[in-house]
Amino acid sequence: MCLICVEIAKSKMSVNEARQQLREMRLGMDKDHIAEVEAKLDQVEKATSGKP
Numbered sequence: 557m558c559l560i561c562v563e564i565a566k567s568k569m570s571v572n573e574a575r576q577q578l579r580e581m582r583l584g585m586d587k588d589h590i591a592e593v594e595a596k597l598d599q600v601e602k603a604t605s606g607k608p
């Protein structure tokens with residue numbers, strides 16, 4: 557878990573914001589976890605697309 561995961565879990569951050577954060581944070585992050593976060597963002601995006 558990282559800040560991005562926490563914020564997504566709390567729905568405090570939009571997918572776009574999280575992607576931006578990820579870009580800024582990825583240098584200090586574990587490569588495997590970056591993939592996890594990206595997968596999570598894709599899920600959230602699918603889950604929220606189509607809703608107002």
Ligand SMILES: [Zn+2]
Pocket residue numbers: 557558559560561562589593
């Ligand atoms: Zn995380």
